Amino acid sequence: MSVEGAATPELPAPVVEALDAESLLGRHFYELLSVASPLALLGLWEASARLGVVDARFFPAPSGVAETFWSMARSGELWLHTEASLLRLLCGFLVGGIPALALGIAMGLSSLLRALVEPLIAATYPIPKSAIMPLLLLVFGLGEASKVAMVAIGVFFPVAMNAVTGVLEINRIYLDVGRNYRASRWQVFRTIALPGALPFIMTGIKLGVGLGLVLIAISEMLGAKSGLGYLIWNAWEILDVNAMYVGLFTIALLGFFFTHVLNVLERWLVPWKTR
Amino acid sequence: MSDAASGAPAKIRLRHLAKRFRSRPGMVTAIDDVSVEIAAGCFFMIVGPSGCGKTTLLRIIAGLEQPSAGSVEVLRRDRAKPVNSMIFQGDSIFPWMTVWDNAAYGLVLRGVARSQIREVVGHYLERTGLTRFADAYPHQLSGGMKQRVAIARAFANDPEILLMDEPFSALDEQNKTLLQQELLRIWEEHKKTVVFITHSVDEAVTLGDRIMIMTAQPGRAKAMIDVPFARPRSVLDLRADPRYGALVHRIWGDLREEVQRARAEAHQ
Incomplete structure (x- = not known):
């Protein structure tokens, strides 16, 4: 041969x-x-x-905002807030996203688990996440944990729900192939369920990151001393409209940046998807 | 040689197999009392009208479904080998794996040594003409190429028996003829026992050593026919053989009544 x-x-x-x-x-x-x-x-x-x-007091020209942006960036103030927000976002994303992924895929594979958990998700999903901020403050206090929990909860739902859909959308024939080739539970998870559901999971992650940015800003407006949400809230209190726009603009930039990074990541992780 | 009825020892024994489903009007009997012995090394064809339960029968042999009654016995020679590998109808290769990873699937799952995987998978990709496409993803391949990958995956897994569920039914006539010839060529290497389901009488006569004709629902074994053609076979030359036409005609005679019965039931 x-x-x-x-x-x-x-x-x-x-x-x-x-x-x-x-x-x-x-x-x-x-x-x-x-x-x-x-x-x-x-x-x-x-x-x-x-x-x-437009009224320049409320809608200052972008050039003016850019000037403030530049000076805040040079002084290191902007980075301080951005870093604080990013760190909370990352922690929240891991704390919420990883269990969501595991649970979502397991639910997709097991109709028993689906029957048990689906009503819980359906009932808790529509509750506005910002509305549970006071509860989180009660439970986790004013520190980092409440912010991380907020992001984690926000990320959890889209990732879990999309993972379930992703697994359910996998053509049954692939699961038959797995059984025919005697794949163990773990092998089915790793070689069929996870890669097969990945296009949906990526959609869930993108939604989760977007929602995470929204929630981090909200949670930082209450009892935080750093972060982009704090920056925006503080700017409102001292009526520094330019600084407020810097905060908003930075969040927008982050959203844009994450979308791009995730799109690149998706092309790398899902090279087989025809688009 | 068509030796199925004579010499060779049995490889697969089906005893009084039956499968009943619960469905809206009540219980439906898909398969009823099928008993057959398939000789080792036999290319065994099952022909029947659509809805006669032939796919269900194959899935029971594969262990993907449980029979309502009866038993399936596969006589194993090597315990280290998997019992069966199935080539499914339609697209069954994983779109998220390259051609190479698809073909290596069974071996990787079993934890076969990497060097051996390279050798075996390389061999079957070469035999199926896929070497050049080893790094391609299925969406870049035609239907015929995808089915070649499925063939390579099943053969590379090196099972005791091979099961094929109308693997070429979605292909056009030309591709089908090509793939039938390639399948026979690859099969000739080891002559493993094959159970092949088809609704095409031509395909049954072209590929098989023995043909079981099934009745319309509920599926029963209606007739057993030995195919006299020598191997290795040329799919094209076979059609010029006068016995070919006679055999196709004879099988059609058995099948016609069942097809009409299946149609009549479908129109009720």
Whole structure:
């Protein structure tokens, strides 16, 4: 048997290359568009503020906000707040996301677990997360734990629910293949359920990160001494409108940045998904 | 040689197999009292009208479903090998794995040594003409190529018996003919016992050593026919053989009544 040729990695076939080149072109075009639209909005805003179309006391020109942004960035103040928020976001994301992923996939695989847990999720999901902030403050106090818990709860729902859907959407034939090849429970999880549900899980993670940003800002407005939410709240109290916009803008930037990073991550993790 | 009825020892024994489902009008009998012995090394075909329970029968042999009555016995020669590998109808290869990882699936699950996986998977990818596509993902492949991956995966797993559930039914005529020839060529290497389900009489005669014709629901064994053609076979030359047409005609005679009965029931 001569199998040496087959054992070494082969060059991708011409067909495959052509497909990749085509999708690469399309991808860059859409990336360009997604940068252009926020820039256009900023330009419009600047013009309106300068021409007095909008009240510059409430809607200061982006150039003025940029100036404040720059000085706060140079003094290190902005980074201090951003870092505090990011750290809470990360902790909350791990604390909420990992159990959500495990539970969601397990629920997708087990109809028993689904029957047990689904009503609980359905009942607790519609409760506005911001409405349980006082409860979290009672339980966890004014410190870091209440903020992390807030993000964790926010991230939990979209990740868990999308993981369940993701597993349920996996064609049954793949589970039959797993059984036919005598895959253990863990092997079914690792080789079928997790990769098969990954497109949905990524959607859940994206929603979770967005919701996490919303909730971190809210939770930092109550009893925090750092973070972007605190920055915004504090700016309101001292009526520093430019600083308030810096906070808002930084959150927007983070959202934009995370979306981009997660899209790249998704392309890397789910190379098999046709788009 | 069609030796199924004679010499070779039995590899698979089905005894009084039955499968009943609960359904809206009441209990439905999908399979009723199927008993058959399949000889070692036999390419065994099961032909029947749609809805005759042939897929259910295969899933019971595979252990994916439990029979309501009766037993399945596979006589094992090597305990280290898996009992069966199935080639499913339609797309069954994992879209999230490359061609290579798909073909290696069974071996990786069993924890086979990496060097052996490389050798075995490399061999079957070469035999199925997929070496060049080892790093490709299924969505980059045509239907025929995907089914080749499924074939490579099942053969690479090195089971005691191979089960095939209409693996070519979704392919066009030309691809089907090509894949039938390739399947026979690969099968010739080891001549493992195969149970192959089809609704195509031509496919049954082309591939099989022995053909079991099933009745319309409830599925029973209606007739058993030996195929006289020598191996290795050429799928194309076979069709020029006068016995080919005669055999197809004869099987159709047995099957026609069942197909009409299945149709009549479907129209009720």
